[in-house]
Amino acid sequence: MNGILRWIAACMLAGLCQTVAIGAQPASGSAAALYSQHCAACHGPDRLGGMGPALLPESLERLRSAELATVLREGRAATQMPGFAGQLGDTELNDLAAWLRTGPANSPQWAAADIRASHVVYHAADSLPARPTFNADPANLFLVVEAGSHHISVLDGDRLEPIHRFRTRFALHGGPKFSQDGRYVFMASRDGWVSKYDLWNLTFTAEIRVGLNTRNVAVSDDGKWVLAGNTLPQTLVLLRADDLSLVRIIDVRGRDGQASRVSAVYDAAPRHSFIAALKDIAEVWEIPYAGAGADAVSELKRIALDDVLDDFYFDQSYAHILGASRDGGGQVVDLTQGRKVADLALSGMPHLGSGITWVRDGHEVMASPNLKQGNISVIDMQSWRTVATVATNGPGFFLRSHENTPYAWADAMMSPKRDTLQLIDKQTLAVVGSVTPSPGHTAAHVEFTRDGRYALVSLMERDGAIVVYDACTLREVKRIPMDKPIGKYNVFNKTTRSSGTSH
Ligand code: HEC
Structure with a gap:
């Protein structure tokens, strides 16, 4: 069976492809009525999903309004999602889009x-x-998550x-x-x-x-x-x-x-x-x-806690959680004592969730990128003080390294230099090199082979790729085409909880 057939069979087994039972008909012409008529068969009468995905406000959180309008008008190429520009007028489509952003009258149960x-x-x-x-x-x-068409590729490392x-x-x-x-x-x-x-x-x-x-x-x-x-x-x-x-x-x-x-x-x-x-x-x-x-x-x-944590990092032993608060600043919580033990001096919006650790001058340090500022904060894991702030090309999302490699790789995904990764020497904390796999294309999310010899970088677009670099010479050794490869996960590095990657 090919993949799609197998997937449909899986849906049927899971009881997803049920016939649509339409209850009381909403007033015709309303967004709800348009939904029942045109969408419910695939997205479910209660918007909980069916052959197509769930369409609740929570589901659509990450979809920008321009994208939502385009999907409704043009559909999604190479999927079952049809475009409705020919069938429904602009007003109807706008009403539908607004209605999808509001929750059903009764909160859906599961x-x-x-x-x-x-x-x-x-x-x-x-x-x-x-x-x-x-x-x-x-x-x-490696598992490579290809978000474009919802696939995973399994790579021999x-x-x-x-x-x-x-x-x-x-x-x-x-x-x-x-x-x-x-x-x-x-x-x-x-x-x-x-x-x-x-x-x-x-x-x-x-x-x-x-x-x-x-x-x-x-x-x-x-x-x-x-x-x-x-x-x-x-x-x-x-x-x-x-x-x-x-x-x-x-x-x-x-x-x-x-x-x-x-x-x-x-x-x-x-x-x-x-x-x-x-x-x-x-x-x-x-x-x-x-x-x-x-x-x-x-x-x-x-x-x-004193405050709701928005983003956080666990140390390697899971003894502490380092958290950033919504209104700036940060705290260190000792999980065994169950209380805050230190404040963290943080500026901008550090992305602690993709922090990594290594040993420098006999001290364990933690470094994390910053979503708002072009810098990497380096924190001493004993004194909880910021020991350095490394200037980079721009705000970034991920920072990655490996026990067997001397550099930490930082992206600048949220900046005009989003096509370039910079390498930071883990001992001197100097930026010592950079790679630009494809000018103009977003390059981010590095993961290493189990021995740390090769660094795999994502070109994040739909016609993207995994670009493999020799982690010492920075020479490109291979390019493997991928459909929006948003993440990659090496079995060894994840199961041994390498300090150079998130878990
Ligand atoms: C024949 C089945 C079908 C019909 C009818 C249909 N859809 Fe879809 N729709 C899908 C599928 C399948 C997807 C997922 C496409 C993909 O893989 O990106 C989808 C995706 C979407 C998305 C994007 C969701 C996301 O999170 O990216 C929206 C929004 C959407 N549909 C709205 C509608 C609306 C509104 C209607 C009715 C006017 C409708 N659809 C009718 C099958 C359908």
Whole structure:
């Protein structure tokens, strides 16, 4: 079966391609009526998705209004999304666009019964061969997320060649997460689907829809649990990792009862716990899983903060969380003591979430790019003082390195020099080189091969590529065409929690 057929079959199995049951007809001519008539068959009568993605305000958050208008008018080339310019007038299209930005009168529900009903197991746990079906180092594979057409390419990191490409759910959110042995990959999609993929057999094994809008998933270090963080509904959903069956749903509410969206979930492997960062309340949650049975989350621990954390970094041991606050400034929270232990001097808008650490002059330092200013802040991880501010070409998003390479690679994605990456010497903190893979094309998100010898850079456009550099000589060694390769993930670097990449 080709990819699309397989995907449609998967939808049918998952009960997605149901016939549309239209209830009370809204007044004709209204946006709601236009939706029922023209869109509901694909996007679902309740806008929760079907063959096409969910169309709730939360789903469309990242779509700019000009893009939304273009999609409605022209559709999306090479997808099932048709253009409506010929059928509907400008006023109708504008009304539809505005209506899509408002939520349904009753907040959509997604309860345990809905989650359970969506669960599909394609291959029972342990039913497939426990060895790779291909001839490549399974620990030096890369997953490249191609957001353009919702695919993942599997790259052999030694030969630097794709060995497989498969379709994913619409719009993956957060990076794919590997089981400790590198065999399984867990991914979450914007619309709430959690999928488990067997990388040795190159096939999906199970899927479940945990919510209507999901941030990301984390997998426990012991390989038993998967935790998903949702923004709609405002829940955490705990699954069994073997078959993705539902274990429990945790409502996310602060001590005062206020509900909150989840901003992200993490596996704090050294602590044998999950950590949930929350978007609307000044708390961080820790959920220990060591030795836990079905009650894996009974000891939920709340850590109260002074302020809601917008963006944060965990140190390598997960003893501390470094957070930036919405109104500027930052704090260091000791997760064991459960309290703030220091303030951070931060300016602009540091992107702590893509911070990295290394040892310099016997001190562990952490460096992170800045979304508003052309600089990289370097913080001493013991005194929590900013020891240097390195000027760069412009505001950037990612900073990446590897234990075996002397440079940290910084992009300037949010600036006119978005086509150029700069290399910072991790000891002198001087900018010592730069690469411009394709003038005018956005270059960002570096990930290294397991030995740190090659750096893989994304050209982010739809007709983009992965450009491979020799990390010492900065010579380009290869260019592999990709459809909007927004991220790439090396099995070894992720499962060993390399200090040069985010986890
Ligand atoms: C025949 C099926 C079909 C119909 C009918 C349809 N859509 Fe779609 N629509 C899709 C698919 C499939 C996609 C995903 C395209 C892609 O892969 O980017 C999509 C994407 C979209 C998107 C972009 C979502 C995003 O997050 O990027 C919007 C907005 C949208 N549709 C609105 C509508 C509206 C409004 C109507 C009715 C006027 C409609 N669609 C009718 C199938 C359909």
